[in-house]
Amino acid sequence: MAVFTEVTADEAGQLSARLGLGHVVALRGITSGIENTNYFLTTDKGDGNGEQQWVLTLFERLTAEQLPFYLHLMKHLAGHGIPVPDPQADATGEILHALCGKPAAVVDKLSGGHQLAPSVWHCQQVGQMLARMHLAGRDFDRHQPNLRGLPWWQETVPVVLPFMTAPQRALIEQELAFQTDLAHSAAYAALPRGPVHADLFRDNVMFDGLPGHEKLTGFFDFYFAGVDTWLFDLAVCLNDWCIALDTGRLDEERAQAFVTAYDRERALGHDEIRLLPALLRAGALRFWTSRLWDYHLPREASMLKPHDPAHFERVLRERVDNPWHWLRDDGRPD
Structure with a gap:
């Protein structure tokens, strides 16, 4: 969400008029x-009833052929x-x-703000x-794999290895081998799957309301979405919502609350519970790899950070050294 392509108010205004959204008042x-x-x-x-905020996105990496999956998935979920x-x-x-020669979309802006220091209450809402x-995505009729899944890890890890220390190289190569073996197992192949967000971090969820009583108002930024195991999506969330950011250590109270809330809506199967520690490692590997790539091989952007x-090196080491096993409230794995 940096600014790679500069858009003028006139250019945004032409698109706004085409979509019937009214005249542009501000662009930031x-x-x-x-x-x-x-x-x-x-x-x-345009009716004298005030202003409305939208989010205008120009897609820098995704192609016009890939984008319908993301946009129609959002439409589908909103309809459910x-x-x-x-x-x-x-x-x-x-x-x-299209805008400035790039594929583009305009979506309504969700209300509220981020919860960057989530409590058990926030984690329960996100898990639910x-x-x-x-469940709402089960009947979505388009298919696109998770483009940042195992094949991408296998392609990208060799590219970033020259920038790493010997201990880092050993860790990432061992983990990639572990995840490759896991992906070829029968238990992994049988995991329930469907459309996933795959990037549902704290800054991709909005809450609104009085402090301590905030209600979830929405998920956004679906542009890493794809079809993958639902367990991977859950693991990505746990690795961000339920950890101490300075150490990467899992906060078991928040993690238990998150998974319990999820399980009450869609009961986790035996193999999902058994493989959760391995998928927590997969989630850490995915984001360590992508952050290495973005950090060492950056693209130019006027606001790139x-x-x-x-951070995700620490998270991966924690997940390998201290695997977390979740049990249902009754103490049984299924």
Whole structure:
């Protein structure tokens, strides 16, 4: 969500008019993130009833052939009652547009703000909604694999190895071999799967309300979504929502609350519970690899702020050294 492509107010205004969103009042670049160009777009409603905020996204890596999966998934989830941004259509019903020579989309802006220091209460809400989102995606009729899954790890790890120390290289190569073996196992192949967010970090969820009583208002930034195991999506969340950021150590109270809330909406199977420690490692490997790539091989952007890859190195070491096993409330694994 850095600004790779500069958009003028006139250019944004032409797209806004085509979508029937009103006149552009303000246009402000969003500095966080590293994948796409994002702006907050404020328009008048054209009816004298105030202003409305949108998010304008120009896609820097994803192609026009890949994007319909993400945009139509958001439409599908919104239609099933999941609070996600709704892509805006033009007069022909098209939700994928073009701006400044790039594929583009405009979605409504969710209310509220991030919870960067989540409590058990926040984790319960995210776990519950994550399970509902997985269930809502079961009948989505488009398919695209998780483009940052195992094949991407296998392709990218050799590229970043020259930038790593010997102990780091040993860890990442051992973990990649472990995850490759796991992916070829019968238990892994049988895991339930469907559309996943695959990047549902604290800054991709919104809450609104009085402090201590905030209610979840939505999930956003679905542009890493794909079809994968639901357990991987859960593991990615646990590795961000339920850890101490300075050490990567899992906070078991938050993790227990998150998984229990998820399980009450969609009961986890025996193999999912058994393989959760391995998928927590997979989630850490995925983001360590991508952060190494972004940090050492950056693209130019006017507001680019790559994340520190050392964080997910710590998380992976923690998951290998201290695997976490979850049990249901009755103490049984299934």
